[in-house]
Amino acid sequence: MSQAHQKIQPQWWGKTAIGVFLGLALSYGIVALIVWFGPDSINTKLSDQRLLWKTQFNMWIVTPIWMLIVSFIYMFKTTKQAFIYLLSANLIIYTIFFGLRSLL
Amino acid sequence: MKIRADIVRTYQTLHTWTGITTGLLLFIGFFAGALVMFTDTIDQWSTPPSKQFAQVSDGQHQVLLNHVLANEEKAINAVTLHYSDNHSPITWYEEGNGRGVNVNEQVWHAGFNEHGEINKELSQVNHLSGLLDYLHQTGGIFGEIGHHLFGGYILGIASFLYFIALISGLIFLLPTLVKSFFALRKDKSASRFWLDSHNLIGVSSLPFHIVIAFTVFVFAFHDFLYGGLFGVYGDKKLFPEPQKSEYQYNVKELPSLDDIKAKIQVYAPGYQIERIALSRLNTTSPSASVNITHPREMMRGPTTDFIFMHPYTLEINASSIKGGDQGIWVSIVSSLFALHFGSYGGTLGQWAYFVMGLLGALLFYTGNLLWIEKRRKQKQATQSKSSLVLAKLTVGIALGCICAISLAFAATKWLSLTSLNVNIAYLWLYYSTFFIVVIAAFIKGPSVTAIYTLKASAIMCLIVPLNSLLAVLLPNLGLWHADSFAEIMLEVMALPFAWFFYACANKVAKRAYKGDKNSVWYVSEKTANTTNEELVIHS
Numbered sequence: 001m002s003q004a005h006q007k008i009q010p011q012w013w014g015k016t017a018i019g020v021f022l023g024l025a026l027s028y029g030i031v032a033l034i035v036w037f038g039p040d041s042i043n044t045k046l047s048d049q050r051l052l053w054k055t056q057f058n059m060w061i062v063t064p065i066w067m068l069i070v071s072f073i074y075m076f077k078t079t080k081q082a083f084i085y086l087l088s089a090n091l092i093i094y095t096i097f098f099g100l101r102s103l104l
Numbered sequence: 105m106k107i108r109a110d111i112v113r114t115y116q117t118l119h120t121w122t123g124i125t126t127g128l129l130l131f132i133g134f135f136a137g138a139l140v141m142f143t144d145t146i147d148q149w150s151t152p153p154s155k156q157f158a159q160v161s162d163g164q165h166q167v168l169l170n171h172v173l174a175n176e177e178k179a180i181n182a183v184t185l186h187y188s189d190n191h192s193p194i195t196w197y198e199e200g201n202g203r204g205v206n207v208n209e210q211v212w213h214a215g216f217n218e219h220g221e222i223n224k225e226l227s228q229v230n231h232l233s234g235l236l237d238y239l240h241q242t243g244g245i246f247g248e249i250g251h252h253l254f255g256g257y258i259l260g261i262a263s264f265l266y267f268i269a270l271i272s273g274l275i276f277l278l279p280t281l282v283k284s285f286f287a288l289r290k291d292k293s294a295s296r297f298w299l300d301s302h303n304l305i306g307v308s309s310l311p312f313h314i315v316i317a318f319t320v321f322v323f324a325f326h327d328f329l330y331g332g333l334f335g336v337y338g339d340k341k342l343f344p345e346p347q348k349s350e351y352q353y354n355v356k357e358l359p360s361l362d363d364i365k366a367k368i369q370v371y372a373p374g375y376q377i378e379r380i381a382l383s384r385l386n387t388t389s390p391s392a393s394v395n396i397t398h399p400r401e402m403m404r405g406p407t408t409d410f411i412f413m414h415p416y417t418l419e420i421n422a423s424s425i426k427g428g429d430q431g432i433w434v435s436i437v438s439s440l441f442a443l444h445f446g447s448y449g450g451t452l453g454q455w456a457y458f459v460m461g462l463l464g465a466l467l468f469y470t471g472n473l474l475w476i477e478k479r480r481k482q483k484q485a486t487q488s489k490s491s492l493v494l495a496k497l498t499v500g501i502a503l504g505c506i507c508a509i510s511l512a513f514a515a516t517k518w519l520s521l522t523s524l525n526v527n528i529a530y531l532w533l534y535y536s537t538f539f540i541v542v543i544a545a546f547i548k549g550p551s552v553t554a555i556y557t558l559k560a561s562a563i564m565c566l567i568v569p570l571n572s573l574l575a576v577l578l579p580n581l582g583l584w585h586a587d588s589f590a591e592i593m594l595e596v597m598a599l600p601f602a603w604f605f606y607a608c609a610n611k612v613a614k615r616a617y618k619g620d621k622n623s624v625w626y627v628s629e630k631t632a633n634t635t636n637e638e639l640v641i642h643s
Binding site for chain 2: 007008010024028031032035042043047048049050051052053054055056057060062063064067068070072074075
C-alpha cells in the first residue's frame with residue numbers, strides 16, 4: 001500500500017537497460033504484427049516495387065516506437081516495476097503474434 | 105497543466121544529462137547541417153569557373169555522350185549527363201566515384217569550346233560542401249567501420265539521447281509552459297535569459313527536432329534495424345531479388361537519351377530531369393539513375409528525386425516518386441527523407457531549414473550555458489571544476505568548429521590557386537584550427553578564448569566577400585568573383601555572421617571584464633592584461 005504513494009526512484013541504469021532491450025523487443029513485436037497482419041502484409045503477393053518500399057517502411061517505424069518506450073520508461077517507479085510491465089507487454093504481443101501466425 | 109513533482113524532477117535530471125552529453129556533438133552536426141542546405145551554391149562558388157563548360161542545348165548532350173563513350177574508357181563504367189544551367193553538360197570520374205568524401209577525387213568535365221569543338225578538362229573535385237557534409241554526418245569524429253563512418257554511429261547514438269532530451273524537456277516544461285513560453289526576460293538574470301531563449305527555440309521548433317532526432321538514428325543504424333527485420337520476416341524475403349541477366353550488354357546498343365527521357369516523361373510527368381548517370385554499360389548489369397526535380401513535390405534526396413532504370417531495356421526498377429505499383433509506402437518513406445533534408449518547399453524551405461538548423465545549434469549552446477549558470481556559486485569566486493571544464497569544452501568545441509569552418513570559406517579560393525590538394529588542405533585547416541581553439545580554451549580560459557575566436561571568425565567571414573572585391577580590383581591574382589545571384593547571396597550572408605560573431609565577442613568581453621566576479625566567465629583586469637600581452641607576443 002505504500003507502493004502507491006512511493007515516489008519515482010531514479011535507478012537510471014536499470015530502467016535504461018530495460019527500455020533499451022525489452023523496449024526494442026516490444027517495438028519489433030508491434031512491427032511484426034504490422035508486417036504480417038497490417039496492410040500490404042508480406043503474406044500476400046506483393047509486387048517487387050511495393051515490397052521494396054513496404055520493407056523500408058517497416059524498418060523506419062521500429063525506431064520511433066522504441067524511442068518513445070525508452071523516453072517514458074522513467075515514469076515507472078522502480079526498475080522492477082518497469083521490468084514486470086515491459087515483460088508482460090512483450091509476452092502479450094508475442095503471444096498474439098505467434099497465435100495469429102499459427103492460424104495462417 | 106499539473107504534473108506530479110517527482111515526475112518533473114526525474115525528467116529534469118534526464119534532460120540535463122542527455123543534453124549535456126550530446127549537446128556539443130549535435131552543435132557541430134546542426135551548424136554544418138544548416139550550411140549544407142546550400143550545397144550546390146557552395147560548390148559552384150568554390151569551384152574555379154575556368155574548369156567548367158557552358159551548358160548546351162538539349163540535343164547536344166547526345167553528341168557529347170557519343171563522343172565521350174567512343175573515346176573515354178573510364179566513362180563507359182560511369183558517366184553523368186547534367187541538364188541544370190550552371191553545370192558542365194557531361195562529366196565522368198578519373199578517380200573516385202562521387203560517393204562519400206574522397207580527397208583525391210578527380211573529375212573530367214567536357215563540353216564545347218568557343219570554336220564549337222569538344223574539349224575536356226580534368227578538375228579536382230572541390231569538397232568544401234563535402235567537408236561540411238562530413239562534419240554534419242560525423243560531428244568531425246573520424247574513422248570508418250566497414251563502409252560506414254564511425255562518427256555516424258556516434259551521432260546516431262547521440263540522436264537517441266537527443267530524442268529523450270526533447271521528450272523530457274517537454275515534460276518538465278509543461279507545467280510552466282503557458283506562463284513562460286513567450287517571455288524573454290532580459291533584465292532578471294543571465295540564467296533567466298538563457299532559459300527563456302532555450303525554451304523558446306526548443307518549443308517552437310520541436311517538430312523539426314523530433315524528426316531530425318529520429319531520422320538520424322535510422323540513417324546511422326538502418327543495417328541493424330534491417331537485421332532485426334530478418335527475424336520478423338521469417339522465411340519471407342525482405343527485398344526483391346535483382347533480376348539476373350546473362351546477357352553482356354554493349355554500349356553500341358545503347359538507346360538514345362531521347363528514349364530515356366521519353367520514358368521518364370511518361371513515368372513522371374511534370375518533373376524536370378537534372379542529371380542522368382549511366383553506369384556499368386559494358387556489363388551484364390548496367391544501370392541508369394535519373395535525378396529529377398519538381399518545384400512543388402516533396403523530394404526524397406537532399407535536392408532531387410530519383411528513378412532507377414535499365415539503360416537498355418528502359419525498364420524502371422524503382423523510383424522515389426508516386427508511380428508504378430509502390431503504394432502509399434513510397435510517399436511515407438520519401439516524406440521522412442524529405443523532412444530530414446528539407447527538400448520540400450523549394451528555396452523557401454531551404455532557408456527555413458537553414459534558420460532552424462542554426463537555431464538548433466543555438467539551442468545546444470544555450471543549454472550548456474544554462475547548465476553552467478545554474479551551478480554557478482554566487483557567493484564565491486572559485487567555481488566548481490565541472491562548471492569550468494564544461495565552459496572550456498563548450499567554447500573550445502563549438503567556437504572551434506565555427507572558426508574552422510569560417511576559415512575554410514575564407515581560404516578556399518586562395519587554396520585553389522596553389523598546387524595543394526584543396527580537400528586535404530581543408531582537413532588540415534579544419535582540424536588544426538579546431539584543436540588550437542580547444543587547447544586555447546583550456547590554457548587561456550573560456551572567456552579570453554571565446555573573445556579571440558569569435559573575432560577571428562568575424563574576420564574570416566568578412567574576408568569571404570572581400571575576396572570577390574579583390575578579384576575584381578586585381579584580376580591578375582587569378583581569384584574569381586561571385587557571378588550569380590546565389591553566389592552573391594552566399595557572400596552577402598557572410599556579413600550577418602561576421603556581425604553576430606563580433607557582437608557576441610563584445611558581449612563575452614563585457615561579462616568577462618565587467619560582469620559578476622563569481623563566475624567561470626570572469627577574467628580579472630590583471631590576468632586580462634597579461635593574457636592580452638601574451639597573445640600579442642604569440643601572434
